[in-house]
Amino acid sequence: MRPERPPLLFAFLAAIGVAFVVLPLVGLLSRAPWETALSDLGTPEAATALRLSFVVSLAATALALVLGVPLAWVYARVQFRGRDVVRALTTLPMILPPVVGGVALLFAFGRRGLFGPALDAIGIHLPFTTAGAVLAATFVAMPFLVLTVEAGLRSMDRRYEDAARTLGAGRWLVFRRVTLPLIAPSVFAGAVLCWARALGEFGATITFAGNLPGTTQTLPLAVYIALETRPEVAIALSLVLLGLALAILVVMRDRYLRAF
Amino acid sequence: MTPEVQNVTVFAGSSLTDAFTRAGNGFAKTNTRVRFTFNFGSSSTLATQITNGAPADVFASADEGNMQKVVDANLLDGAPAAFATNRLAIAVAPGNPKKIAALADLARSDVVLVLAAPTVPAGKYALDALRKAGVIAKPVSQEVDVRAVLNKVSLGEADAGIVYVTDVKSATDRVTGVDIPEQQQVVARYPIAVVKGSPKSALAHRFVDYLVSPDGQKILVELGFSKP
Amino acid sequence: MLKAQVAVRLGNFDLDVAVEAAADEIVAVLGPNGAGKSTFLRALSGLVALDRGRIDLDDVVLEDASRGIRVPPERRPMGVVFQDYLLFPHLSAIENVAFGLRARGVTAREARDRAGSWLDRLGVGGHAEAKPRALSGGQAQRVALARALAIDPRVLLLDEPLAALDASARGTVRRDLRRHLASFAGVRIIVTHDPLEAVALADRLVILESGRIVQAGSPAEVTQRPRSRYVADLVGVNLFRGIATTGHLALPGGAVIHSADPVDGEIFATIHPRAVALHRSRPEGSPRNVWHGRASALDFQGDRVRVGVEGEMRIVAEVTPSAVSDLGLAEGGEVWVSVKATEISVYPA
CATH class of the missing domain: 3.40.190.10 (Periplasmic binding protein-like II)
Incomplete structure (x- = not known):
């Protein structure tokens, strides 16, 4: 095939588009204190935030898997009235400004929220706790998993499930031994996207869970706080996030596009 | 020819939100050709933004340390003036x-x-x-x-x-x-200064003067600030 | 003995058939695409619920719509070989075969042993560890058969067992399949759109068209006495339906032909294309059935030419290529048709 040459205007605008995204990254890299980056990351505040971020984002991904895979299954397989509306609602956090999500979480699970007193009664306190940070991250990140897994379920050949049923497998066994392995690539892709989103979560976390080193101060919060007093630490932490994001995109490559 | 409306951008610590909004209106009574754009935030964030080139005409900080950062960066037009204290x-x-x-x-x-x-x-x-x-x-x-x-x-x-x-x-x-x-108690001292290179430095200086004038101080005291 | 009265409605399509199959016979359900064959098979295996009807296997009720009885697919003693085989792509051949045993609670070790011996019996023991995508079509079919047989079913259902194979492999695989089917002692039902496959594998044919059974019987009965255009086309004969009174066959459209068969009443009549003679001008002599028509289509098939003739009645004649040139036949050209009364086979509708 003859390689196509873009119209001049497209080439021009496309080049600006690339510059627009790449230049800030170049800016970040140009300020990076390469010699001290490692020791900056070793400072207690950076190390604490790194550790907490991994705990929170992995816990959020685990929670999203436990709740999101069955949810995706219901969306893909069960016809019920209002399904589209419910799906739209559960997808909302993906587009909602995270701060709004944080406020909404406060009004639901905060001390004076709708369900706060009930949670309080059974000894569950979410705001200002690591559990709250996990909840905030799950809230914004789960839609990525649900959408990806649902797409996987819809595109898989359901006749394999029929075959398994005729071989004597009940519905749960079919799901575990046939459905899940067949949609494993989608579940993996969804989990990685979800994890990436949870790792970068800022607005809902700071609004709902607050900001306390070691408890709720995840990487993005630490970057924001450190930027004013210790910019070199902030940049070093930013580099970690940038590297992880890049690694994720390389791992996902075309899967990301195929999933949607 | 009527003089054009000039826009003055003020960066101020978030504790100054109400005070500066009212002071801006008070100042505009005698200077009808001015409009204020306020950027309220933590003083440390604002100082970081200004030292990275944000286009502020005036900077008011809730502490002296963050003002000092801007002084150290040699970005001020004149010395900072204390205009209020807070408790x-x-x-x-x-x-x-x-x-x-x-x-x-x-x-x-x-x-x-x-x-x-x-x-x-x-x-x-x-x-x-x-x-x-x-x-x-x-x-x-x-x-x-x-x-x-x-x-x-x-x-x-x-x-x-x-x-x-x-x-x-x-x-x-x-x-x-x-x-x-x-x-x-800890007394917070609020310094204010005009940022160097402001194209509206004359107007900016007048706003700073207004804040330390009896009219400006009256507004600040009403809102709970003390005199410097 | 499997007795199935199956009525299923899916959107605009409805299937309503009754089929019985004994353990000593192989039944082929033959029909064109969209006739409802796969739906029938899915209903038997419990993957589609009946709207009406019931399914009995010997004295066990598997499903009875009127009484709300429905044994789920995983508890029906049926092995299914699906179209495209549907071997689980993430499992090896032996794991595929062991799947049903594991689902039935057989220990991993025993399931593996039994799966392995099934693969051996079907001659694919050497591919036990291969993933399905590494198997040829014929090998995949045998693994699928092993998987269906390993659960020791009482009914074996096969959906288009040869359709996924290319033509060159089909002959051998069909022979093997016939052998394996013969050694299975239970009800065997094959669903197919390929008459060759049906005739080669089955003792009894059930012809399904548009969700209804149009004919059933031994392959010989069905092919000698087609009762639908579909079967007539498969066999390659002209089929007419009409009313007979002492040798006069009145066909829809007003045509009347004469036959030597003394059947009366509603009848089918078949005429083999080779028994249809074409002439340039009105033939003299004995034939009772002579009419004038127009050649509508010429279909060259090696040393034979099939000529469709439109006239009082539509008929297909089979002649030699030299006859075509002798007659000066061309599409749209005029032609005379004659059929001897003794060449018309008539049987009750």
């Missing part, structure tokens, strides 16, 4: 249900305390005050600025927060203030 107060839920009477109560295990992050002035002052009172209190969160502290208290998520007297005054319907005695 701390404990913000609690309306009616003070937890019966918080002093800083010492903030260490109680049944009190959920939020402070501003130690990197922003309000957080630093709060730690100073607690230290003076000999209180070791553990906040559940270090909020990004003093307004966020006030919000957590007014939303009921926190029982208490250390904020400025002016914050309590601006939110009398949502929080109750508990005074901090003189010997534990």
